[in-house]
Amino acid sequence: MKRGVFKTKSDFIFYLLLMALPVVQFCIFYIYVNINSILMAFQEYTLTDQGGIFTFSGFDNFVTLFSGDKFKDLLVMGKNSFIVFAFTFFVGIPLALCFSYYIYRQKMLSNVFKVILYLPSILSGVVVGLIYLYFMDQAVPGYYLQFTGKEMVPPFSENLFKFSIFYTVFFGFGTNVLLYVGAMSKLSDSVMEASQIDGANSLQEFIFVVLPQIFPTIKTFMLTGLAGLFANQASMYTFTANAPRSMSTIGYYLYTSAKSMDYARYTELAALGVALSIITATVTFSIRKLLNKIDPMEN
Amino acid sequence: MKREYINKQNKTTAFDGVLLVILLLYTAFFFLLLLWGFFTALKPSDFTITDNIVGLPEGHVFQWEWSNFITAIAKIRAPYKLENGDAGYYGVGRLLLNTIIYAGGNAFLHTIVPCTVAYLCVKYPCKFSKLIHSLVLFTMMLPIVGSAPSMIKVMNSLNLYNTLLGNFAQNCTFLGLYYLVLHSLIQGLNKELWEAAEIDGANQWAIYIGIILPVMINTLGLVFMLNFINFWNEYQVALLYLPGYPTLSVAIYLLSLDQQPFFSWLPGRLASFIVFIIPILILFLIFKDKLMGNISIGGVKE
Numbered sequence: 001m002k003r004g005v006f007k008t009k010s011d012f013i014f015y016l017l018l019m020a021l022p023v024v025q026f027c028i029f030y031i032y033v034n035i036n037s038i039l040m041a042f043q044e045y046t047l048t049d050q051g052g053i054f055t056f057s058g059f060d061n062f063v064t065l066f067s068g069d070k071f072k073d074l075l076v077m078g079k080n081s082f083i084v085f086a087f088t089f090f091v092g093i094p095l096a097l098c099f100s101y102y103i104y105r106q107k108m109l110s111n112v113f114k115v116i117l118y119l120p121s122i123l124s125g126v127v128v129g130l131i132y133l134y135f136m137d138q139a140v141p142g143y144y145l146q147f148t149g150k151e152m153v154p155p156f157s158e159n160l161f162k163f164s165i166f167y168t169v170f171f172g173f174g175t176n177v178l179l180y181v182g183a184m185s186k187l188s189d190s191v192m193e194a195s196q197i198d199g200a201n202s203l204q205e206f207i208f209v210v211l212p213q214i215f216p217t218i219k220t221f222m223l224t225g226l227a228g229l230f231a232n233q234a235s236m237y238t239f240t241a242n243a244p245r246s247m248s249t250i251g252y253y254l255y256t257s258a259k260s261m262d263y264a265r266y267t268e269l270a271a272l273g274v275a276l277s278i279i280t281a282t283v284t285f286s287i288r289k290l291l292n293k294i295d296p297m298e299n
Numbered sequence: 300m301k302r303e304y305i306n307k308q309n310k311t312t313a314f315d316g317v318l319l320v321i322l323l324l325y326t327a328f329f330f331l332l333l334l335w336g337f338f339t340a341l342k343p344s345d346f347t348i349t350d351n352i353v354g355l356p357e358g359h360v361f362q363w364e365w366s367n368f369i370t371a372i373a374k375i376r377a378p379y380k381l382e383n384g385d386a387g388y389y390g391v392g393r394l395l396l397n398t399i400i401y402a403g404g405n406a407f408l409h410t411i412v413p414c415t416v417a418y419l420c421v422k423y424p425c426k427f428s429k430l431i432h433s434l435v436l437f438t439m440m441l442p443i444v445g446s447a448p449s450m451i452k453v454m455n456s457l458n459l460y461n462t463l464l465g466n467f468a469q470n471c472t473f474l475g476l477y478y479l480v481l482h483s484l485i486q487g488l489n490k491e492l493w494e495a496a497e498i499d500g501a502n503q504w505a506i507y508i509g510i511i512l513p514v515m516i517n518t519l520g521l522v523f524m525l526n527f528i529n530f531w532n533e534y535q536v537a538l539l540y541l542p543g544y545p546t547l548s549v550a551i552y553l554l555s556l557d558q559q560p561f562f563s564w565l566p567g568r569l570a571s572f573i574v575f576i577i578p579i580l581i582l583f584l585i586f587k588d589k590l591m592g593n594i595s596i597g598g599v600k601e
Contacts, residue, residue, distance in 0.1 A: 005425040014503040015423050019431075022416050022473045028453070029469055030438070037449035095321075102318045107311065113322045116329060118591055122583045124532040126552045127572040131336040134565060139335055170325070178591055203314040227442035237535060238552070250444075258447035259539055266448035273445020280442035288440065 040270035045263045052263055061271035073245045074272070081249040084165055084234045088225060092169045093218070099173065100180035101206050114177070121174025129238035132167055156239070161247040164234040176221060183217040184210060212296035219291045226284050230254075230276045250276065340367055340569035344561055367570035374561050375571055377550035381543040382461050389545060398531060398546040400463065405470045406526035409477065410519055416473035417482040418511060422493070435478050447539065454540065461543045469540065477522050484518055485511075521589050528579055551575050 006012040044057035064070060099117060103110040120128055137154040144152040156163055187210065195209045211218070233251040236243050243252060250272075257269050311319075341356045341363040356363040376388040389397070420428040450469075451460060459465025492514065496506045512519065534548035545553075554562050554571055561567040583590060 005423050011423070011503060014507075015419055018415050018507075019419055019427075021471065022412050023431075025412075025468060025471045026434075026473070028457075029450070029472065030474070033446055033449050033453050034443055036453055037446045040449055040452070098318055099322060102315065102322065105315075107315050108319060109322070113326065114591060115587060116322075116326045119329070119583070122528055122579060122590070123576050124548060124551065124572075124579070126532070126534055126548055127576050128332070130551075130555075131332050131569070131572060134339075134569070135332050135335055138565065139339075170328075201314070202312045206314070223440050227440055229442070230444045231442075254445045254447065255535065255539070258445075258451065261451075263452075266452065269445050269448045273443075273448075276444040277442055280444060284440060284442055 037270045038274055040267050041274040042271075043267050045267055054267070057267070061268050062275065065268060065272055065275070074250070076246055077248050077250045077253050078230075080161060080234075080247065081230055081232060081251065083161075084168060084232050084249055085225065085229050087165050087169050088172065088232075089222065092172055093176075093221065093225075095169075096173050096176045097180055097211065097218070098206075100177050100184060101202075101210060103177065104181050104184040104210075105202070114181070117173045117177045118175070120171035125235065126238055128171060129167060129235055132171075133163075133239050136163060160236070160239060160243060161234075164236050164239065164247075168232075168234045179217060179221075180214065183214040187213055215295050215297055219288075219295060222291065223284060223288055226287055227280060229280055229283075336569050337573055340566050340573050341365065342566045344370075344564050344567055364566065367566055368574050370561055371567060371570040371574050374559055374567075375547070375550050375554075376557070376559075377545035377553055379543050379545055380461075385543075389550075391547075394545060394547045394550050397544045398548070401466070401537065401541070401544065401546050402527050402530035404463070404467055405530045406523050408467060408471050409475075409526040409530075410523045412471055413473045413475065413478035414481045414512075414515070414519060414522075415507075417478050418485050418507065421482060421485045431473070432482070435474055438474050439476075451540070461541060463541070463544060466541055466544075477526075480522070481515070481518070484515060488514065517589075521592070524582070524586060524590065528582065531579060547575055 006015065040054065041061055042056060042058060043054040044060060045052055045054055065074065099113065103114050103117075133156055137156040141152040141154055144150065191209060191213070192205070195205050200209065228251075230250040231254070232249060233255060234249055236248065236252045237255060241256065245253075248256075254269060254273070257265055338355055343364055344367065372391050375391050375394065377394055378386065379389055380386040416431060420432050454460035454465050454469075457465070459468060488511070492510055493506045496510055501509070531546075532548055534546065534552045537544070537546050537549050538552070551571060554568050557563075562571070
């Protein structure tokens, strides 16, 4: 450490004392936990007379995961995770940007919409999610019966995955909208006025002036969304703790499996986590390089 | 956000029109959900789904089942299981206490720890501080999948699993978006603030606690509130790591498994939901301007 940064010894002690706890916490709950996760991926859990023990088992967990029916299930859940990501990436982000632009330009009812878009991230996800579930499964068939006289099978259970995606995108604008509006509010007046003088309409201004200038903020959300690709449950656990594999995502599977408190499964989960982390890291860093290349502000 | 050019650019285009329609539909659907939930909560407890599922409760407004809200508060409960084998149900009083401790304690840590580390990194820009700053950015982008089993194993081995101390230790972290927000804010502070105090002979503790924290109190209050709301609503982490200290959010989630007749009926469950969101709704309505003020994450650009 450069002693020049610390004017006195008491400065250094102050720094050390305040930095100690967060750094120790980081070392235990981030570094050690993740190293332990990698180690568990190469272990198996065995019950003995003295209790359960973890022993080295080589690549057995990876072989089990990437062969047979388990692998087929993982492929289905992985596909579902990608579908959820695709909807949040290609539908959710563009919609959030459009809504943010509308609010930034203070168009009609923009203050109301700002509150409404933010409200789902303030209210309990359990409450909003379960009201949505009961509404879809009970009120919608009720309205259908009232208007058409025909009965309708409750749609939610049969279409859990589709309804989960809709819910995730529809109620997921929240803080993103505020951050995009915040980024837009920092745009240079002169650049915006210049586009107006050049005759750009609102759509042209949005695409050719606003989006390029807030691209760093968009890039951050894209990359953090990509990093969470396999952690995203699409709010499914809110709706059910027993979703079929065909409708689950990897994130849902990981959480429900961890919650089972079955140590015998933990080593396989650790192996799955390691494999997926490597895949996601590779994809995230590659996409980051690509986004940096096309970033209008960097070029 | 008032800019002269916005006033000039005020004519509504087709693009604005399309966005307005989508936003109106969004608003209508969202309000329809909440209003349906609210009015269904006011229907009789022996209400069945074929009987007026979509309309208003029957009778005069004073004849609606407002007592459902009181009954929901009285009957809500959640199972707990401690490491010493104790198990049972907690009622609303204990659930509320658990929630306040869980949300308040974790919100405080999630605010003060990033703030402290951000201040240290700005005030003392040594190599270690730069490493810490890079770690925050790096961990935001680095995907770690499936570490929950390892976390449970580590916490068990440290005798921290299913303890409030363990939960607070988990959340005593500087990683995350709020570090960047606070780092950006502290960078923007006038350095003369603490330089003048140093000249006057104040030690670093006095400067941090007596000058820096008070100057940042508005933003810290906002960050605390956002964290508090997040932890108040959060249930999955509590379910996984704190089965012995269920919160109100956990109780709400587990209502579908509750065998009490009141919660097997839709109005009973919905009444519990409405009661649960009222405190946060009130908090939001009072502080909505601050909560939705411009948040910036300066320093994210590398």
